[in-house]
Amino acid sequence: METRSIMIVGVGGQGTLLASRILGNVFMSQGYDVKVSEVHGMSQRGGSVVTYVKYGDKVYSPVVEKGEADVIISFEQLETERWLPYLKKGGKIVTSDQRLDPMPVITGAAQYPEDIINRISALGVDVTAVDALGLAEQAGSAKAANVVLMGVVSKKLPFEESVWQAALDKCVPQKFIELNKKAFELGRGTADE
Amino acid sequence: MPMKKLMLGNEAFARGLYESGCEFVSSYPGTPSTEVTEFAAKYDEIYAEWAPNEKVAMEAALGASIAGKRSFCGMKHVGLNVAADPLYTAGYTGVGGGMVICVADDPGLHSSQNEQDSRHHAIASKVLMLEPSDSLECKNYVKKAFELSERFDTPVIVRLSTRIAHSQSIVELEEREEYISQPYEKNAAKYVMMPAFAKKRHTVVEQRLKAAAEYAEECPLNTVEYNDTDIGIITAGNCYLYAKEALGDNASYLKLGMVNPLPVKLIKDFAAKCGRLYVIEELDDIIETHCLKHGINVQGKELFGFEGEISQAIVREKLLGIRPQTISLDEIAPARPPVMCAGCPHRGLFYCLQQLGVFVSGDIGCYTLGAAAPLSAMDTTICMGASVSALHGYNKALGREAEKKSVAVIGDSTFMHSGITGLVNIAYNATNSTVIILDNSITGMTGHQQNPTTGMNLKGDPAAAVDLEALCRAVGINSVRVVDPYKMAETKAVIAEELEKEEPSVIISRRPCALLKYVKHSAPLKVDEKKCVGCKQCLKIGCPAISMSGGKSVIDHTQCVGCGICKELCRPAAIG
Structure with a gap:
């Protein structure tokens, strides 16, 4: 199979690394070659962060470049806009509708763009936006927004739910597994609405 | 069937240490190298520690090697500058048990103050350097590095880049093979590097390098892959992956797993079979220069440049003229630079410094973010420890009025790394400088590592803790104050008082990192x-x-x- 590319974008501290680990485990369990590229260090401190997950028969480069992503999973609206040029024509976006003002907006040096999701939709892009934060709080913790998004994405990729459940078991500490399974179900449920 | 696991390059590197029978690890944290040592510490069979800096780490590893064990030290590219002193002479002494050094470069400066190419250190110190291109290679190259270290009697450097260190790929695990220690035997001519002995060892170094260059011609880590031979690519590490993804079977490849010393005949043979030859390497033109020196006509930096990362898109654009098709909103999205976290203890302190309008001699850590708007309270950031030493020079140059309007800021771990010597200089050579130690009880930016001030070691056991107040007094600073940066009015008043004093002073701004679990x-x-x-x-x-x-x-x-x-x-x- 030709290599598929997924990007997980968000703000440092939002839990993008766990999301990439879950995806990596899902693809590996299905017998694919997998590469996951993370960013550690300075940009994790509230900066714009991106993680790449690629799978296929043989994956070479660990990074995803402009126009190459089959799916972009975004934790925040402005980040969805920022990384949009990385989407392949015909690719899909799954995004949280959360809005986090970056420092230039807080200080008044820039304005947060309005109506991002609708404007991207209007370009003909397949965008699914969910209240990941609200659903995560409903599951028991705002921190589980990453797993809510995994639930939404699970409906967009051709793998059985049990495969995702197994990856959750592997990646999430036992202490938080119930909370995260609930978050996953809530995310997965949004696709049926 | 062997167990397979998705592993970070750094985790696989640590697995390589484990499987090689390595018993001793000493490192200083630095993105993107940190996790090698953190993962190594998880193996009970490996003794692992955080040293106060990279020089100490490398000397400790060399000591363990001389004692006959397989040893390791890890660091980021700029850390190797700190450890360059022992490295260059360790090349002369050689090793007892095998010694492997990890150096992680950061092309694109994801988390660094410069973009230097560590291959220069391997060339200058005349030691062998290997460069893996994925996690499995990280593990296997470490095992090879120990073998070569013992065969050629030299430390061997394994070079990573951010994309290798922080990418996960699938690794097949193997069993640990215990290494049989080499009994230490006194050998002053090999280990005492005074001129008479060192002169003879230099001859050994040159002979070794020659032998290693001959080995490079047949080294199994240097591989050739012939496809379409119109285009020949000479490359190493992650650049091999980018080339392979962009060009697939439409090019032939010479992938160099050993990047110092480089082969000559192997490259000439490859060149003879290919049409146009390109060298694809990030940062400096090491392979390209080597080719040109040996009369092999290649193209490299004139296409790819010396700055930042290369990618499959850049290879496609430069060699095939293909640009990506993209979708975007027709506007520039506001930037999202990194910021201090909510509750960060550094924030209050930097607000005070901004209000006081002082010159701030900065350093390396989370608090470097104090330079960013809206705090904008930093004038310089150079390297680990430079805040303290550069403040002294600044104050000597400008005199008393400057002393009243300038401070250095340095974190607890950075102070232990190389701030302390600068403070000794301030006391000894007398400037009325004010040094602020931002003691957040952890090494923050690299992801929470213990250090000599925290009272815990890498394995999580209780350890001796440096008493910062007593240490500062012991080097000759009489005015040592402690403030809580959450109390801004008081903090600002104390800084103002210390700036006025006719003596050097240290202010310890003490409050644990807000991300620490126990806070x-x-x-x-x-x-x-x-x-x-x-x-x-x-x-x-x-x-x-x-x-x-x-x-x-x-x-x-x-x-x-x-x-x-x-x-x-x-x-x-x-x-x-």
Whole structure:
């Protein structure tokens, strides 16, 4: 199979690394070659962060470049806009509708763009936006927004739910597994609405 | 069937140490190298420690090697500058048990102050250097590196880049093979590097390098892959992956797993079979220069340049003229630079410094973010420890008035790394400098590593803790004060007092990192809409949890940890 590319974008501290680990485990369990590229260090401190997950028969480069992503999973609206040029024509976006003002907006040096999701939709892009934060709080913790998004994405990729459940078991500490399974179900449920 | 695992390059590197029978690890944390040592520490069979700096780490590893064990030390590219002194002479002494050094370069400066190419250190110190291109190779190259270290009697460097260190790929695990220690035998001619002995060892170094260059011709890590031979690619590490993804079978490849010394005949043979030859390498033109020196006509830097990362897109564009098709909104999205976290103890201190309008000699750590708007309270950042030593020079150059308007800021771990010697200089050579140690009880930016001030070691056991106050007094600083940066008025007053004093002083700004698990957070604060006058005073501290909505400030309850800094600035007392 030709290599598929997924990007997980968000703000440092939002839990993008766990999301990439879950995806990596899902693809590996299905017998694919997998590469996951993370960013550690300075940009994790509230900066714009991106993680790449690629799978296929043989994956070479660990990074995803402009126009190459089959799916972009975004934790925040402005980040969805920022990384949009990385989407392949015909690719899909799954995004949280959360809005986090970056420092230039807080200080008044820039304005947060309005109506991002609708404007991207209007370009003909397949965008699914969910209240990941609200659903995560409903599951028991705002921190589980990453797993809510995994639930939404699970409906967009051709793998059985049990495969995702197994990856959750592997990646999430036992202490938080119930909370995260609930978050996953809530995310997965949004696709049926 | 062997067990397969998705592993970070750094985790696989640590697995390689384990499987090689390595018993001793000493490192200093530095992105992107840190996790090698953290993962190594998880194996009970490996003794692992955080040293105060890279020089100490490398000397400790060399000592363990001389004692006959397989040893390791890891660091980022700039860390190898600190450890360059032992490295260059370790090349002369050679090893007892095998010694492997990890150096992780950071092309694209994801988390560094410069973009230097560590291959220069391998060439200059005349030691062998290997460069893997994925996690499996990380593990296997480490095993090869120990073998070569013992075969050629030299430390061997394994070079990583951010994309290799921080990418996960699939690794097949193997069993650990215990290494049989080489008994230490006194050998002054090999280990005592005074001129008479060192002169003879230099001859050994040159002979070794020659032998290693011959080995490079047949080294199994240097591989040739012939496909379409119109285009021949000479490359190494992650650049091999980019080339392979962009060009596939439409090119032939010479992948160099050993990057110092480089082969000559192997490259000439490859060149003879290919049409156009390209060298694809990040940062400097090491392979390209080597080719040109040996009369092999290649193209490299004139296409790819010396700065930043290369990628499959760049290879496609430069060699095939293909540009990506993209979709975008027709506007520039506001940037999102990294910021100090909500509740960060550095925030209050930097606000005080901004208000005092002083020259701030900065250093390397999370607090370097004090340079960013809206705090903008930093004048210089150079390298680990430079805040303290450069402040002394600045003050000597400008005299008493400058001393009253300047400070150095340095974290607890960075102070132990190389700030202490600068402080000794301030006391000994007498400037009335004011040094602020930002003691957040952890090494923060690299992801929470213990250090000699925290009272815990890498394995999580209790350890001796440096008493910073006593240490500063012991080197000759009589005025040592401790402040809590959450109490801004008091902090600002203490800094102002110390700046006025006719003696050097140290202020320890002490408050643990807000991300530490044991730190208890207060309830999130709220803005009373009726009282808020929209003056935006609370926005001046650059807290990511505070923003404006409808002319009033709002606090994001998911981020706020109730530190109260904003409350101190709110004149109408709307925050509570």
